[in-house]
Amino acid sequence: MNFSEVFKLSGLLCKFSPDGKYLASCVQYRVVVRDVRTLQILQLYTCLDQVQHMEWSADSLFILCAMYKRGLVQVWSLEQPEWHCKIDEGSAGLVASCWSPDGRHILNTTEFHLRITVWSLCTKSVSYIKYPKACQQGITFTRDGRYLALAERRDCKDYVSIFVCSDWQLLRHFDTDTQDLAGMEWAPNGCVLAVWDTCLEYKMLFYSLDGRLLAAYSAYEWSLGIKSVAWSPSSQFLAVGSYDGKVRLLNHVTWKMTTEFGHPAAISNPKTVVYKEVEKSPPLGLGPLSFPPFRAGTCPLTATSPESKYEVASVPISLQTLKPATDRANPRMGIGMLAFSPDSYFLATRNDNVPNAVWVWDIQKLSLFVVLEQLSPVRSFQWDPQQPRLAICTGASKVYLWSPAGCMSVQVPGEGDFPVLSLCWHSSGDSLALLGKDHFCLCFLETSEGVREALGQRASQT
Numbered sequence: 001m002n003f004s005e006v007f008k009l010s011g012l013l014c015k016f017s018p019d020g021k022y023l024a025s026c027v028q029y030r031v032v033v034r035d036v037r038t039l040q041i042l043q044l045y046t047c048l049d050q051v052q053h054m055e056w057s058a059d060s061l062f063i064l065c066a067m068y069k070r071g072l073v074q075v076w077s078l079e080q081p082e083w084h085c086k087i088d089e090g091s092a093g094l095v096a097s098c099w100s101p102d103g104r105h106i107l108n109t110t111e112f113h114l115r116i117t118v119w120s121l122c123t124k125s126v127s128y129i130k131y132p133k134a135c136q137q138g139i140t141f142t143r144d145g146r147y148l149a150l151a152e153r154r155d156c157k158d159y160v161s162i163f164v165c166s167d168w169q170l171l172r173h174f175d176t177d178t179q180d181l182a183g184m185e186w187a188p189n190g191c192v193l194a195v196w197d198t199c200l201e202y203k204m205l206f207y208s209l210d211g212r213l214l215a216a217y218s219a220y221e222w223s224l225g226i227k228s229v230a231w232s233p234s235s236q237f238l239a240v241g242s243y244d245g246k247v248r249l250l251n252h253v254t255w256k257m258t259t260e261f262g263h264p265a266a267i268s269n270p271k272t273v274v275y276k277e278v279e280k281s282p283p284l285g286l287g288p289l290s291f292p293p294f295r296a297g298t299c300p301l302t303a304t305s306p307e308s309k310y311e312v313a314s315v316p317i318s319l320q321t322l323k324p325a326t327d328r329a330n331p332r333m334g335i336g337m338l339a340f341s342p343d344s345y346f347l348a349t350r351n352d353n354v355p356n357a358v359w360v361w362d363i364q365k366l367s368l369f370v371v372l373e374q375l376s377p378v379r380s381f382q383w384d385p386q387q388p389r390l391a392i393c394t395g396a397s398k399v400y401l402w403s404p405a406g407c408m409s410v411q412v413p414g415e416g417d418f419p420v421l422s423l424c425w426h427s428s429g430d431s432l433a434l435l436g437k438d439h440f441c442l443c444f445l446e447t448s449e450g451v452r453e454a455l456g457q458r459a460s461q462t
Contacts, residue, residue, distance in 0.1 A: 003413050004039055004442040012422050012435045013051060017060035020427040022078070024063055025440060026051045031065060031076065036426065039442070045076045048086075057103030058145070062121075064106060066097040073097050073106060075121065087119055100165055101145025116150070118168055127168045133158065137183030142190035147171065147209070149193055151181050160184065160195065162209065174211035178203060182226070189235040192252070196226045204240060206255050215255035219248055227334040234344040237363065241335025245351050249366070259366045263335070263351035263359060267371060268316040274371045275310040275407050277400075308375065308398060308409045319373055322353045337381065341388040348390055350378050358392060360402065372402060380422050386429035393420040399434055399443060412441065
């Protein structure tokens with residue numbers, strides 16, 4: 001495992017292009033585009049103000065930079081560096097901006113959610129969508145980019161409008177049986193739209209493309225409800241994380257619960273493997289450490305700060321818990337993070353009142369596979385897009401990797417601490433961008449044969 005040198009960064013704005021060729025990062029009002037292989041600077045763009053949101057177009061030809069404070073959006077072209085576009089929303093203001101799937105239209109949401117403006121880069125035409133709802137996830141595109149579902153609020157009622165992205169014509173418009181719609185998301189196959197209600201009302205609704213209500217699900221009443229939602233890549237399951245500390249797996253045939261996963265603070269099942277992170281001091285008197293040949297622009301691993309490692313804990317074991325302040329808004333309780341592996345074999349979750357633990361569930365066996373307990377609260381985790389390998393960060397100067405073959409803790413090299421606050425995978429799965437408050441670096445991984453071998457053994461056992 002090798003690391004690149006450290007580069008400057010602002011606002012955790014660092015993203016690989018969808019085609020995997022480029023890496024864009026923001027440093028205040030500048031956008032730096034690098035070649036992923038050499039990390040050499042290819043383009044340097046200067047924006048009119050500090051960038052607060054950055055996004056690649058789907059074809060990796062354009063970069064969108066939004067400056068919400070000034071109501072501005074600037075677009076830069078990689079193929080034609082002299083070309084650029086500026087969109088000024090003026091007195092309407094700007095609170096959100098995103099690409100359409102075709103990479104030629106930009107959707108800007110004005111202040112107070114008065115409207116969404118659709119700007120065309122090709123024809124310079126403008127379209128308006130009124131009454132967008134201010135909620136956690138009120139815009140969602142189908143994976144193939146053909147349709148947009150938009151949450152609306154009119155006359156104290158929630159509606160969903162479905163638009164055809166090719167011409168932005170309204171396809172369907174229907175009301176939803178929600179008190180206060182909180183979010184929605186298309187299934188990966190684009191056949192079903194999941195809509196969920198406010199956390200004060202446990203309600204999950206499933207709609208077809210033509211607006212028919214296919215099913216409704218509610219786990220309980222009179223308590224805080226849904227906190228997080230994730231579709232499996234196969235579209236066969238919808239994982240619903242709730243404030244009661246459980247994940248409920250709904251199936252795509254009946255839209256009813258297949259099973260539920262609890263997250264107790266004490267683990268007593270002897271079949272469950274618990275990896276516990278422990279600190280260790282580097283041994284004295286060692287000679288140089290041997291590593292594979294370094295890539296151009298990379299630096300070797302150093303052991304200047306205390307390292308850590310994973311140990312298999314003895315079961316039963318009690319995990320560190322946090323007592324939530326239930327008298328305050330957004331209490332730290334319930335399932336705040338969940339994500340499926342790219343093959344839909346595993347589901348990773350975090351219970352917010354057991355903040356140091358990551359739970360990995362076996363979806364084929366519908367059982368707990370492994371628990372990783374960190375020394376610090378888990379800030380983020382993300383699956384390798386090519387294989388079931390999970391990367392975790394906790395705000396420490398380390399990155400943690402788990403796969404069915406095992407897990408490891410790796411110190412980020414360099415002078416001083418590099419607290420890793422977020423991370424993102426390259427589409428090939430052979431590198432990671434590790435993001436800190438003011439800096440970022442790349443972590444290059446070798447192809448993991450151990451993961452493939454472990455998966456082969458697992459397949460032969462099932």
